[in-house]
Amino acid sequence: MERLGTGIGWRPEIADAVERMPGIDWVEAVAENVCPGHLPESLVRLRERGVTVIPHGVSLGxxxxxxxxxxxLAALAERVEALGAPLVTEHIAFVRAGGPLTASPHLEAGHLLPVPRTRDALDVLCENVRIAQDALPVPLAxxxxxxLISWPGEEMTEGQFLYELADRTGVRLLIDVANLHTNHVNRGEDPAKALxxxxxxxIAYVHVAxxxxxxxVWHDSHAHPVPQPVLDVLTDLASRVSPPGVLLERDENFPEPAELERELGAIRGALEKGAEQRTAAGQGATTEGTSRATAPEEGAAPTGEAVEPARQRLALAQAALLSALVAGTPVPEGFDRVRLGVQARALAGKRADVVAKVAPELPVILGDRYRRAFLGYTHGHPMSDGYRRDALDFAGYLLAEGRCEDARVRAELREWWLERSGPKPRSRRPGVRLARATRRVLLRR
Known part of the structure; x- marks a missing residue:
């Protein structure tokens, strides 16, 4: 396994700071936010300095x-090639449901949702991973x-599920120790047992956030400092194995660069502490693990057409869950209603945050009313075609339902909507549109 060292998640908001940080061996960039033909200059400079850049996908599902x-898959492969990456990563999650397999409306979660740890889900996941591996030019992790939620009727622990996945497909693992801590708080799972x-x-590398x-309820925000319990899980992992790489994730609420450097220092300290424990136990600096999960034997794993019945069953289960979360349909049997409510609100909040990023003019036009208006819109308006379409539909909803009482706000919102939904937008430069919207708001104060 290639040694990566210590890294940080590259984000445009901290791009300059990342370039100046000492001791950064590699960075990870959200794949969907990178345009292969127009790489950010910061990433280009980092690559020229020999810093490895790994694309991290969030939308494959x-x-x-x-x-x-x-x-x-083709788009992800294109980003791998553009970045010269030795590895590409994604998530063990589903992000959409419905459609032809269930003869129901296609729904988007807008965020990562857990898969049930069942034989059906494992069979489907293994087949999907193999398809992805065949389409990608570098190893997948x-x-x-x-x-936030648990599926009823799960048949394996997280460790067993991950072990079988890696064993059957050869896929590498990106272990997020913050997520192990999250599942400890929210689902009562023991991080030490999972490790x-x-x-x-x-293990390809490790995330810390x-x-x-x-x-x-623990919310994995990626917008707050790394707490000690997460560092403790990292130390536990490092006491068992020397991870090839460790990366600090921060997606929002960015602190001063000095604070990020202090967090990186704490991560290095946790790794050193784990290495000392590993040495004391006589395991040395090996990157080879010795643990093995014990999972029930089920015979030969199905592939190809043999997976189709499992796909059908999984499709129905995921569609029912996602519909309850984003469309207000009844909660499927066996789920915790209160916890599903927490998850539904988290999805709506995430949706509001991302729409504000892809359409930054909307919070400018609507001001303090933006978030409340958007959260109201999410009730009965599930996302089905991505965030940019969602932004347009939100604006159209406000206009059609007469939700803008202020005449000037209504006029500005209508102009924004027409520029993007008409046959020929009046401006193709989002920076210009944002500047105009900002200027209009400032002038009316």
Missing amino acids: LGGAERPDAGR VENIAA AELPLEA GGFERDG
């Missing part, structure tokens, strides 16, 4: 019932995700 979309069951030799707890 490898844990979904449908086969991975060929177009999305997949990440364990944080979960003991993992195929440690399959912060979050916060509210009303007994």
Whole structure:
């Protein structure tokens, strides 16, 4: 396994700071935010300095019932080639449901949702991973995700599930220790047990991130400092194996560069502490794990057409869950209604945040009313075609339903909507549109 060292998630908001940070061996960039033909200059400069850049995908939905979309796989492969990456990563999650497999409306979650740890889900995931591996030019690693909810009737622990996935497909693992902590708080799962069951030799690298707890629920926000319990899980992992790479994730609420450097220092300290424990136990600096998960034997794993019945069953289950979360349909049997409510609100909040980023003019036009208006819109208006379409539909909803009482706000919103939904937009430069919207708001104060 290639040694990566210590890295940080590259984001446009901290691009300059990342370039100046000492001791950064590699960075990870969200694949969907990178245009292969127009790489950000910061990433180009980092690559010229010999800093490895790894694309991290968020939209494949490898844990979904449908086969991975060929177009999305091709786009991910294109980004791998553009960045000269030795590895590409994605998530063990589903992000959409419905459609032909269920003869129901296509729905988008807008975020990562957990797959059930069942034989059906594992069979489908393994087949989807193989399809992705065949389409990608470099090795694939997949990440364990944080979960607010638990599926009823699960048949394996997280460690068993990941072990079988790696064993059957040869896929590498991106272990997020913050997500192990999240699942400890939210699902009562023991991080040490999960680490003991993992195929440690399959680890490609490790994620570390912060979050916060509210009303007994841990939210993996990537917008808060890394807490000590997450560092403790990292130390536990490092006491078992020397991970090829460790990366700090921060997606929002960016602190001063000095604070990020302090967090990186704390991560290095946790790794050193784990290495000392590993040495004391006589394991040395090996990157080879010795743990093995014990999972029930089920005979030969199905592939190809043999997976289709499992796809159908998984499709129905995921569509029912996602519909309950984003369309207000009844909660499927066996799920915790209160926790599903927490998840539904989290999805709506995430949706509002992302729409504000892809259409920054909307919060400028609507001001303090933006978030409340958008959260109201999400009730009965599930996302079905991505965030840019969602932004247009939101603006159209406000106009059609007469939700803008202020005449000037209504006029500005209508102009914004017409520029993007008409047959020929009046301006193709988003920076110009944002400047105009900002100027109009400032002038009316």
